[in-house]
Amino acid sequence: MFETVLVANRGEIAVRVIRTLRAMGIRSVAVHSEADAGALHTRLADVAVPIGPAPAALSYLSIERVLDAARRTGAQAVHPGYGFLSENVDFARACEKAGIVFIGPPVAAIEAMGDKIRAKQTVAAAGVPVVPGRTEPGMDDAAVARAAVEVGFPVLLKPSAGGGGKGMRVVRDPAELAEQIAGARREARSSFGDDTLLVERYLGHSRHIEVQVFGDEHGTVVHLGERECSLQRRHQKVIEEAPSPLLSPAQRQAMGAAAVEAARAVGYTGAGTVEFIVDADSPQDFFFLEMNTRLQVEHPVTECVTGLDLVELQLRVAAGGRLPIGQDDVRLTGHAIEARVYAEDPARGFLPQAGEVVGLVEPTGAGVRVDSSLRVGGVIGTDYDPMLAKVIAWGPDRETARARLVTALGDTAVLGVATNTGFLRDLLTDPDVVAGRLDTGLIERRGEALTGARPIPPHVHAAAALALLAEVEPRGTAVDPWADTSGWRLGEPAWTVRRLQAPGADPVTVRVRGRSTAAQVRVGDGEPMTARVDRDGDLLGVTLDDVTTRYTVVHAGGTVWLAGDGHAVGLREHERLATAGTAAGSDGAVTAPMPGTVTVVQVSLGDQVEAGTPLLVVEAMKMEHVLTAPLAGTVTELPVTAGQSVRLDERVAVVTPPAPGEEE
Structure with missing residues (x-):
């Protein structure tokens, strides 16, 4: 078994791999960009090595820098996690050349299955049904457009080199083709360094079911059951489960057998996933989508129902060991x-x-x-x-x-x-x-x-106001009347007024009087509620009309953050609300819907545009968002350029409508 393993990834998958390495007594090496210098995976690993600035292309995707870190730390193997270099054939070859074990399948298997075009051709030749489409390598934009017309709308544009929904576009109208092809290529280049596209028929009423396979160097290949991954947004999985609630035992056996044969066809070793799309109304009809030659994000559900640690199995197989199980040993327990x-x-x-x-x-x-x-x-x-x-x-x-x-x-x-x-x-x-x-x-x-x-329930606003009151009121029993925050006065206590606002909502007025241990609170025009607060560090017990809810409360930068009763929200104190930046609307202002980077500017100052005309593209976390003109008029402000970083709600353009009498 290896003594030292480098984890060539970040985030939760790096943390998860490091925990198995620690459980097995293997020294772990983390790599990190400048942006991740204090990240959790760097703190859990035995050794942490900086490998470059924040952009992934200059750090996590740099084969040279990752392998240099492996050599410097004496790592005998590299676990790539998923994403980044996990299915990069050049990285696998570079590891082999450097004498470092790549914890993944052989180079030939990555080449055959890592490219969606080759994968479809390989399994189709073996008789596995595939989704109708065009998979010729090297298609230019015109060829992709012709293929889409031939396949028939709606069609799905897919990057050949990657997964995770990045760059995938559903095109329902031929008029959208040029724009969608360009966008798909940009996202593919950004995420995978390869903008090759394939075209498939889009199957709308379908289910996405994948089979976990495992092989070793001694000829054993098994499947560990299936996972249902049909709940998706933007072709990105959101909820996954094992086993699928759709399949019968016979269907499970048929799909599992097909997945094992696909793996055998390329001499597969290690962990892999064969993905199928299934007709929701005829589950016996399934089509091969792709094979992911790596660990999947959703592997924990398989671990839960099989009782196996898939990362441990990866390590043992990569070290030349045999799988400790055969197909008859696989049992799915529970859900x-x-x-x-x-x-x-x-x-x-x-x-x-x-x-x-x-x-x-x-x-x-x-x-x-x-x-x-x-x-x-x-x-x-x-x-x-x-x-x-x-x-x-x-x-x-x-x-x-x-x-x-x-x-x-x-x-x-x-x-x-x-x-x-x-x-x-x-x-x-x-x-x-x-x-x-x-x-x-x-x-x-x-x-x-x-x-x-x-809508934020009234009791959440009430809890925030009480938390603010508890934060500033004096402690102890002897209270200086000049420091008292309870609103005391002759007659009855005065109300202390707070105006709190959730993102995208109107401010809410909350009135509180008394001390937090015995108060009245009124949210908006609602009836006053009796209230008390029991504080234990960041944990706040709020009792409103004899109903107690416990919240985690943090007050930072003028925002009261609360989590409890199924809610997690930040309420800003209205007097501190930022005034800059308005949403795109009737005034013609266009603002960044997310913090990110402007990748494309499609107009110039003075251009005449119609409502809905694309103005520019903002990218964040490998996702693109096209900003369009909110109304017809002239581009009168354009303070950004391609490559520029923008903040959430920063103004990036203004379209001014024609003055009265100027309309044609």
Whole structure:
């Protein structure tokens, strides 16, 4: 077995791999960019090595710098995690040349399966059904457009070199083709360094089911059951579970056997995943999508139902060992479901968010597992993927696992940055999800019902105001009347007024009088409530009309962050609200919907544009957002250029409508 292993990744997967290395007594080496100098994975590893500035191309994607770190620390092997260099054939070759073991499949298998075009051709030749489409390498824009017309709309544009939904575009109208091809190529180049595209028929009412396979150098190849990954937004998985609630034992056996044969066809060793798309109405009809030649984000659900540590198996196979199991030894026990926690705002189209983690609550309990890279004081930036953590729940049956996960997400809070935990809880309580009626279009169909902004309950505003009162009121029994904050006066106490505002909402007036241990509070025009506060560090017990809720409370930078009762929200004190930056609207101002980098500017000052005309593209965490003209008129302000970083809500353009009488 290896003595030292370098983990060529970051975030929660680096943390997860390091924990298995530690459990096996293997010395771990972390690498990090300048942006990740204080990240959790660097603190958990035995050794941490800086490898460059924040942009991934200059750090995590630099083969030379990663291998230099391995040589300097005496690492005998490299675990690539997922993403970054995990399916990069040049990296695998470079490791081999340097005499360092790449913890992954052979170069030939990566070449055959890592490129989606070659993968489809390989399995099609072996008789595995594939999605209709065009997979010729080297198609230029015109060829991609012709292929789309031949396949028939709607079509799916997919980068050949990567996964994770990056660069994938559904095109429903031929008029959108040119713009969507250009966007898909940009995202593919940014994420994978390769903008080759393939075209597939888009299957709307479908289910995404993948099979975990494992092989060793001694000829053993097994599958460890399937995972259902149908709940997706923007082709990115959100909820995954094992086993699939759709498949019968016979269907499971057929799909598993097909996955094993696909792996055997390329001499596969290590962990891999064969992905299929399944007709939701005819589950016996399945089509090969791709093979991921690496560990998957959702591997914990397989670990939960099989009792196996997949990272440990990877290490043992990479060291030349035999798999300790055969196909007959694989047993699936119970059910597991995983939810991905992202720094994103579902109410704003799942746009990535950024900020400092000022408070953190991660769940515990029976059957609950958390894979996370979060820590208080950590900064969530825009250089990398917005996934922060995974919350996983196991149960003896699907309903128990689902209910445990809902509860666990209610106990999860990342204070200081917006996340999707509320959306995940709502999704898991959707009637179709509860019943296991899943498909890849469910989230899109639900629309506002799942992603719309939720009103903040009055008791949350009340709790924030009481927390502020408890923070400033004097301690002890002898109170200087001049320092008393209770509103004392002759007659009855005066009300102290606070104006608190949640992102995207109107300010709410909250009146409080008395001391926090015995107060009255009134939210807006509501009736006064009796209240008291019991404070224990960051944990605040708030009792309103005899109902007690416990909140984690952090006051930072004029924002009161609260987590409790399934809510996690930051309420800013209105007098400190920023006044700069308005949303795009009737005034013609266009603002950045997320912190990021301007990658394309498509107009110039003085240009005449129509409402909806693309103006520029902002990219953050490998996701693009096209900003369009809110109205017809002239571009009168354009203070940004390609390559420039912008803040959330920073003004990036202004379109001025024609003056009265100037309209044609």
